Amino acid sequence: MGADLGLRETPGRQAGRRRPGRPQLIRIATITVLLLFVLFGFPQLLSLYYIDTMTQVAVYSMVTLALGVLVGRVGLVSLGQIAVLAIGAWVAARLLFATTQPYPVVLLEAGLITMAAGVVIGLPALRLRGLYLALITLMFAGAITVVLATLNFPNGGHGFTGYNGSLVHIPPIRRPAIAGGDPAYFRYAVIVAILMFALVLAHTKTKPGRAWAAIRQSEPAALAAGINTTLYKLWAFALASFITGVAGGVLAGAVHYLYSIGFPTQDSITLLAVTLMGGVYSLWGAVVAALLYQFLPALLNNWGVSADWLIILFGLGVLQVLTTAPAGLADQVPRDLARLGRRLRRSAS
């Protein structure tokens, strides 16, 4: 093909080899340093209150990451992610009480079982898009809340539910042997989150990522390119459910005790709001979203300001993002800072 066109070895001809260039290496180095600082600097510098908060940020960054995959990569709006998180937490808690399996195995199992649940829910929902899919997933979240209120979270009891109705002497949900204390568990949560981010990155940079990009822009174009759109949408649902299930497992160990009132349906809406604010097109957006969702309330709480103000703030934030920065704060803040820097340099010279 094209032999008569006299192809030259131009930079373009290198495409597809994807050797990391210098900017990419600098980026990798920066991220590594940042992660090392988070892993080893944070436990030294932060109080226990904020270490616990940052553990929650690590947990919810996985949840917002998963939601970002659905909304940003494939264009599927889900309002049921808190329910999916609850399923992951429930399964992990049940397994942690019932077995002596190592924690990573339990996390994997929680992820896989949640993934199976996500696929079962996703399959009929895939015929829907936009508002209708959002409504169906919201109803699912509501249904799960009702089921959980009846079933309760395992508290060391026997049988399928693992709940014995006892209100006292409830054993805590165990943590991994290597991460019993809060700082160690924080590191553990961050490492699990890093693995989940790497899992998403491995998807978005390869065949599924390209297929999702095509589906999001135009399903006919994706079909015409030979993409099995149902399979790839279901794949996105499965991946998002797996990650959220793992996050549920990490959450179970972080809080030691789980209650169904901890997973209210309306939190799924707030979660979508912060995910949109953080930015659904970049992985950093998930981190920003988790900081908004968990760190900001903790900060306000510490300052004695009511966290109810956040509902108003998130409402305004979503409006702001939708009108001025569809790619979210993760895109807008660096861009505006760079613009400000250029302006300052220009005025200085």
Add this chain to the structure above:
Amino acid sequence: MIEVEGLTVRYGGVTSLDAMSLTFTDGTCGLIGPNGAGKTTFFNVLSGFVRPAAGTVRAFGVDLLSMAHFRRSRWGVRRTFQTEQAIEELSVFDNVAMVHEHSRLGRGSRRQDVLDAISFVGLDADPETKVRTLGAGQRRLVEVARAVVGRPRLVLLDEPAAGLPDQETGHLGDVIRRIPEHTGALAILVDHDMSLVSACCQTTAVLDFGKLIASGATADVLRDDAVIRAYLGVA
């Protein structure tokens, strides 16, 4: 060879294709007709987006209509869209590679096949460039590259030159003319630009209100009284 027999498509009370029977042999064939004649509907039937009420389509001996829509591209049905659908978020390379990786072709030849397709359409842009930064003409070429990469058997081009300036239309015409020889595929071109159709197509078929009103050598068809009537609306 594509053999269409009694193809009928209805949208509610509207008959968009009315018992269309036609054979496309080889090379580049034109398909023209006024707006609403059923040209895009015909392409949508071939792509599997629309299920016909009646009729058969045999493509190189294979019953095309019984194949799932996403499998048709893998088998070799490729197309471009009236409103261009190059995927903005992906690079030029990834746009084309996306089709290749969902075909039956192996990974070994992918890079070379993709770069060959990009160079075949004469796209003057770094393959790593994101499509959203390209102009309209270049995006059209990305779509055509997607349609010719690997081993297409049937290339459907739905108004590929719509909205392009003359110079870019001329270049696109050169590319379209070379598709059958270069890929071995049969190409069908839908366009309102008669000079482009004349330049690219040896044979042309004309649809009007879902009915086939003429087909044959392009020059003869364009002189046909029924065709002139359909286009110009003269009595």
